[in-house]
Amino acid sequence: MVDAIIGRYRLRMEETGLLIRHESGIIFDMTPRETVGLLNSISAYRENLETVEPETEPHLKRIVVENDGKGDKEP
Secondary structure: OEEEEEOOEEEEEEOOEEEEEEOOOOEEEEOHHHHHHHHHHHHHOHHHHHHOOOOOOOOOOOOOOOOOOOOOOOO
16 A cells, blocks of 8 residues: 655555545545546646646635624524
């Protein structure tokens, strides 16, 4: 088994395939065929990925909740 850490992801190659675990706990359990497909996709877009400027600002949508003063108050 081989472990690697890339940014916030821990990768582990096992006999059954590749495990990719995010620090939040999300795990991708990929078969060897899926892993090769991911590798091919990354290879195809490698030049584009290397030239993209990383975004540092989060994309948060502003939500405005209007309060008419009547709310759900208990009597």
